Amino acid sequence: MNAAEFNHRHPVGTLVFAYPGCRPEDGAGTRLVTRTRTEAQLSASGDPVVWVEGEGSYICLTHVDPVAEDVWEEARKAEKQAETMLPTPQRLGHATRDEAIPALLATIKELRASRQPLIDALALVYQSMAACVGDEWAMEWLGEVWTQIPLNVRALAGDQDAASELGEGGA
Template identity: 85%
Template sequence: MNVDQWNARHLVGTPVFAYPGCRPEDGTGTRLVTRTRTEAQLSASGDPVVWVEGEGSYICLTHVDPVAEDVWEETRKAEKQAEPTAPASQRLGHATLDETIPALLATIKELRALRQPLIDALTLVHQSMTSCVGDEWAMEWLGEVWTQIPLHVRAAAGDKDAAAELAEAGA
């Protein structure tokens, strides 16, 4: 199901069974009896995802099953009765620390993978604008927009002035 289809059928707060690691048929995963807390959206990698209550990262729509309110309520009560009591310091919402850390590491890895394409794009923009010597709009853009980008990002994108300023500051 794509993002638009999901959002047309399911409002924020929809009761769901969510599987943050893997679905039961694919291995030993954890099932969350929860509700959506955002509309569906595309992740940076292009996967349709949604955020749910009690989970620290998004979950692919392929791992989220909407359920009827009465089924959700009945399942939630049954799980509450059967749930072992874990120390509060080891629980983060519905997820344990052991479940949350891999999800956070995966998110960090995904964000790091985006770094180089963004720097490449900024490098191209900077080169294009600086090659427009005498173009009033390009010079204005460099003065007003480019200078708002953090210094270390401009330096990583090939801005020699930003790199020199960082060197002077000892960074």
């Protein structure tokens, strides 16, 4: 369909399903339940296109399907319902206590092992920033960003003020 014919049949605000990128039959495309926001026109490449609500660029008319109001409303309702639904939890099986405890202990051990490199990195950052006395940006960072890190983590990273505060029962 050319732009003039589309405009004759479908005024601005027409309810449509639009497929930016590709149509479902051509691949894993996305469907927009939307409406037109401009008249159709020719793009610089000569393709008939239209802009729709919710999309920042034009869409070729071959990727726009005008739909009846009841079909559009039903699709919009289904879209809204899908947005509010949480994914269904998947049952992982019924582990016995004897199976679960070793797995949990292994996970805890793994997490503890991954903690040390993070603490070492934070310690290096803290030392580097603290060494920049007089550097306005470093001081601002220490005052605003560093203080947002939990007190016990700051103490582990070598912040003596945080360690003292923890020792005084401040946290």
